[in-house]
Amino acid sequence: xxxxxxxxxxxxxxxxxxxxxxxxxxxxxxxxxxxxxxxxxxxxxxxxxxxxxxxxxxxxxxxxxxxxxxxxxxxxxxxxxxxxxxxxxxxxxxxxxxxxxxxxxxxxxxxxxxxxxxxxxxxxxxxxxxxxxxxxxxxxxxxxxxxxxxxxxxxxxxxxxxxxxxxxxxxxxxxxxxxxxxxxxxxxxxxxxxxxxxxxxxxxxxxxxxxxxxxxxxxxxxxxxxxxxxxxxxxxxxxxxxxxxxxxxxxxxxxx
Amino acid sequence: xxxxxxxxxxxxxxxxxxxxxxxxxxxxxxxxxxxxxxxxxxxxxxxxxxxxxxxxxxxxxxxxxxxxxxxxxxxxxxxxxxxxxxxxxxxxxxxxxxxxxxxxxxxxxxxxxxxxxxxxxxxxxxxxxxxxxxxxxxxxxxxxxxxxxxxxxxxxxxxxxxxxxxxxxxxxxxxxxxxxxxxxxxxxxxxxxxxxxxxxxxxxxxxxxxxxxxxxxxxxxxxxxxxxxxxxxxxxxxxxxxxxxxxxxxxxxxxxxxxxxxxxxxxxxxxxxxxxxxxxxxxxxxxxxxxxxxxxxxxxxxxxxxxxxxxxxxxxxxxxxxxxxxxxxxxxxxxxxxxxxxxxxxxxxxxxxxxxxxxxxxxxxxxxxxxxxxxxxxxxxxxxxxxxxxxxxxxxxxxxxxx
Numbered sequence: 001x002x003x004x005x006x007x008x009x010x011x012x013x014x015x016x017x018x019x020x021x022x023x024x025x026x027x028x029x030x031x032x033x034x035x036x037x038x039x040x041x042x043x044x045x046x047x048x049x050x051x052x053x054x055x056x057x058x059x060x061x062x063x064x065x066x067x068x069x070x071x072x073x074x075x076x077x078x079x080x081x082x083x084x085x086x087x088x089x090x091x092x093x094x095x096x097x098x099x100x101x102x103x104x105x106x107x108x109x110x111x112x113x114x115x116x117x118x119x120x121x122x123x124x125x126x127x128x129x130x131x132x133x134x135x136x137x138x139x140x141x142x143x144x145x146x147x148x149x150x151x152x153x154x155x156x157x158x159x160x161x162x163x164x165x166x167x168x169x170x171x172x173x174x175x176x177x178x179x180x181x182x183x184x185x186x187x188x189x190x191x192x193x194x195x196x197x198x199x200x201x202x203x204x205x206x207x208x209x210x211x212x213x214x215x216x217x218x219x220x221x222x223x224x225x226x227x228x229x230x231x232x233x234x235x236x237x238x239x240x241x242x243x244x245x246x247x248x249x250x251x252x253x254x255x256x
Numbered sequence: 257x258x259x260x261x262x263x264x265x266x267x268x269x270x271x272x273x274x275x276x277x278x279x280x281x282x283x284x285x286x287x288x289x290x291x292x293x294x295x296x297x298x299x300x301x302x303x304x305x306x307x308x309x310x311x312x313x314x315x316x317x318x319x320x321x322x323x324x325x326x327x328x329x330x331x332x333x334x335x336x337x338x339x340x341x342x343x344x345x346x347x348x349x350x351x352x353x354x355x356x357x358x359x360x361x362x363x364x365x366x367x368x369x370x371x372x373x374x375x376x377x378x379x380x381x382x383x384x385x386x387x388x389x390x391x392x393x394x395x396x397x398x399x400x401x402x403x404x405x406x407x408x409x410x411x412x413x414x415x416x417x418x419x420x421x422x423x424x425x426x427x428x429x430x431x432x433x434x435x436x437x438x439x440x441x442x443x444x445x446x447x448x449x450x451x452x453x454x455x456x457x458x459x460x461x462x463x464x465x466x467x468x469x470x471x472x473x474x475x476x477x478x479x480x481x482x483x484x485x486x487x488x489x490x491x492x493x494x495x496x497x498x499x500x501x502x503x504x505x506x507x508x509x510x511x512x513x514x515x516x517x518x519x520x521x522x523x524x525x526x527x528x529x530x531x532x533x534x535x536x537x538x539x540x541x542x543x544x545x546x547x548x549x550x551x552x553x554x555x556x557x558x559x560x561x562x563x564x565x566x567x568x569x570x571x572x573x574x575x576x577x578x579x580x581x582x583x584x585x586x587x588x589x590x591x592x593x594x595x596x597x598x599x600x601x602x603x604x605x606x607x608x609x610x611x612x613x614x615x616x617x618x619x620x621x622x623x624x625x626x627x628x629x630x631x632x633x634x635x636x637x638x639x640x641x642x643x644x645x646x647x648x649x650x651x652x653x654x655x656x657x658x659x
Contacts, residue, residue: 098434167423167434169364191364192421198364223365 017023030140031158035088035175038135041211046071046242050234052082056222058226075247079255090252139166140173150185151203153178171199181212196222208236264569268487269374277573279539282531283585289527290586291630293520294618295598300516304509308414311387312372312502312509313476314485315635320498322473326371328428330355331471333496342460342477345491347484350382353472359426361406361455365412370409370410370453370465372424373474374462374530383478386443386456392440393418396458403440403458407451411442418442424455428466435465437577524628531575532639538572539643543650550647552657560648567644575636641651 026224046069065082069075076093080086088103098111140160148157154175162168171192176185183205189198198221202214213236220228245251268275296373308314317338319330332338335353342351355374360367377396381387386405387395390621404422406414416422416439425434437457445451463469479485485501503510543550549564597615 031370065651096427096430165436167425167436169362169423169436190362221365 029145031156032137032157034144034158034177035137035142035160036184038177038184039181042184042213045239046176047209048237048240048242050236052232053233054230054232056226056228056230069242069246071242071244071247077243077247077252077255081190092247092249094247094251096126099252101249103253108252135166136160136173136175139168145174147179148176150176150178151205153180153185153205155179155185183212183214185214196221204232208233209238211236211238234246257565260565262570264566264573267566267570268573271542274538274541278534278574281534282575284382285527285531286524286579286582286628286632287586288581289524289587290620291589291618292568293523293624294586294593294620296592297516297620298594298616298618300512300597301619303635304513306385307447307506307509309383309390310445310480310501311384311450312505313383314479314482315477315488315492315499315501316497316505316571317475317494317497317587318473319475320496322356325354325472326358327356328426328466328473329430330474330495331473334494335470335472337341338475338492338494338497340477341492343490346489347480347488349473349478349480350379352376352379352383352475353459355468355471355600356382356473356476357426357428359424361410362423362425363478363650365414365415366413367507368410368413368452370406370455372455372457374424374459376459380476382475385391389443389445391444393439395576396440396456400438400440402435402437404437405441405443405456406439407454408442408444409451410453411439413452419475420643424457428468431466432579433465448465519636520624520627521631522598524631528631528635532635535571535574535636535639538574539567540646542570543567543643543647545648546654547655547658550650551652553659554650554652555656562646564644566657568640568645571640571643572636573634575639579629579632579636583628585619587625588619593618 016060022036023092029103048067048069050067051065053066055062055064063120064080064086066078066080068078072093078091080089089122089214090101092099092101093226100109100111101107102109120182138163143159143161145159148155155178158175160173160179161177162172169191171190174186174188176187177183178185184200184203185202187198187200188196191197198219201218201220202216203218205212205214206215207213208215213233214255215233218228219231261494319334320330322328323331332499339351342348353376355541356371357372357374359370359372361370361372362368375384375386375396377398381395390405391408393405395501396405405414406422411417411599414422418441420439422439423436423437425432427433443451467645477488479488485503489499554563592619597617599615
């Protein structure tokens with residue numbers, strides 16, 4: 001009698017252990033799936049947007065407005081429309097190359113890879129941030145942590161640890177993703193020593209191009225007081241026809 | 257003539273104290289000047305060496321197109337045959353092939369565009385002194401995975417320390433390569449922009465990351481001696497490549513060397529000019545003192561030529577005694593210091609930023625002493641002219657009666 005109860009508990013124990021062992025990878029799988037879904041939501045095959053960019057520094061602020069076009073992961077074009085001084089400047093991304101058309105000197109410059117790491121037009125984003133978005137899926141292992149709420153929305157908190165060989169500077173990332181609409185609402189960037197370096201916040205959620213998205217993104221370098229960059233979408237369109245030939249250096253000079 | 261010289265010699269020692277003082281000032285002035293030149297030469301030499309061993313090397317070979325664009329596709333054509341030639345040329349002391357390319361480096365807090373040199377650990381330590389420039393950490397070694405060495409200013413900008421992770425990305429033949437590195441060492445260098453914009457990684461890491469092998473963008477060569485540099489430059493046959501010596505790459509360094517040659521004349525000229533005032537002064541005094549005597553000599557029939565020569569001999573002798581003693585003294589000192597070196601480590605911090613180590617080895621070029629000797633004689637003759645004219649203007653009848 002006693003023995004049978006013992007074996008039973010033992011068995012359940014073993015089973016529990018097993019199921020836990022099975023559960024563990026399936027949870028990790030989930031976290032990655034969430035990331036993929038979130039990432040896919042952001043990009044249609046093509047997209048067109050109008051946005052503004054505000055650079056906030058302790059002693060000054062600066063605002064820029066721009067239009068951008070993108071196709072899949074490989075093509076993107078950005079046209080600056082405000083302020084007047086920079087109006088007409090165009091950035092073109094073709095695969096891994098970035099081109100820069102400057103109308104005032106009528107020159108088209110191919111940005112060397114060395115410039116990709118520098119901050120993009122003086123913001124807290126680097127050129128590399130703009131080019132290299134797929135890395136959050138491929139370069140990290142994802143782990144689902146506890147749920148939490150951000151801006152009154154229930155979110156998954158996901159921990160991203162870089163894979164050993166991945167070309168990633170961060171020690172780890174935390175990403176909060178809305179459980180209903182797969183929106184990235186907050187990202188925390190930590191360095192190797194566990195210090196919080198950057199926070200990216202999404203807010204002002206609204207319908208953009210038929211999708212519910214945070215229209216305002218803030219990048220805050222935590223250690224530097226009074227600094228941040230705010231990016232705001234004014235309109236966003238997905239999946240309209242855009243030829244590959246739109247993304248050419250010739251067309252850079254023509255678009256308005 | 258011989259009698260005149262004898263008289264002049266005796267005249268000098270009639271007032272031992274005064275003559276000794278003039279000679280002494282000559283000795284000190286010339287010794288100080290030469291010593292200064294020796295040190296300046298030493299510093300210049302050190303600076304040249306620092307540039308050569310930190311980034312220039314004696315001869316560099318690149319693809320013709322490589323130039324400013326530094327695109328990875330511009331490898332040295334026929335690298336193997338060039339390398340084979342280098343092994344044959346006896347004047348080549350050491351050479352090191354490198355991959356050199358533009359890339360971006362990034363830490364959690366900042367990013368920067370840099371020039372990356374992928375170096376062969378063994379060969380490169382023979383042509384460059386990167387090892388000695390390290391202020392923290394260690395040189396690249398075989399065991400570590402993907403080490404990188406960056407400059408102090410870059411480390412400050414990226415806010416990274418030894419052992420921290422950075423990522424580097426670059427285009428290799430149009431393909432983007434991104435990989436992470438650990439900061440193994442931090443170097444300090446005065447070469448313009450080197451600290452902010454240069455990083456060193458292992459050659460085999462580059463090859464592993466890109467699949468390229470047995471190529472190079474740059475070959476750095478160290479010659480057995482400076483004159484051998486041009487011999488090497490002429491011997492290398494590398495169609496499609498440019499072979500440049502350090503004087504082609506950094507003409508300003510050679511300019512400094514040439515300038516030093518001119519500066520010698522200027523500085524010694526100034527010192528000797530100041531000394532010549534002392535001599536003129538002394539000689540004027542001598543004439544004033546000996547007005548009666550000179551008058552008497554003239555009265556008994558000593559002609560003007562002889563009077564002039566007498567004054568001239570006296571003056572030249574003063575400088576001709578002081579000059580060689582000063583030169584001997586200073587060259588002994590320079591020889592000694594050349595062996596021991598002048599340790600300026602108390603101010604070495606400042607010197608290091610000029611690319612100069614803290615110990616300086618003064619030296620002189622062979623022709624310099626001779627030239628300085630000639631200058632001393634010339635100055636002696638020149639400073640004799642005015643007192644001699646004064647002497648010639650004396651009227652015998654009046655001079656004899658002077659007090």
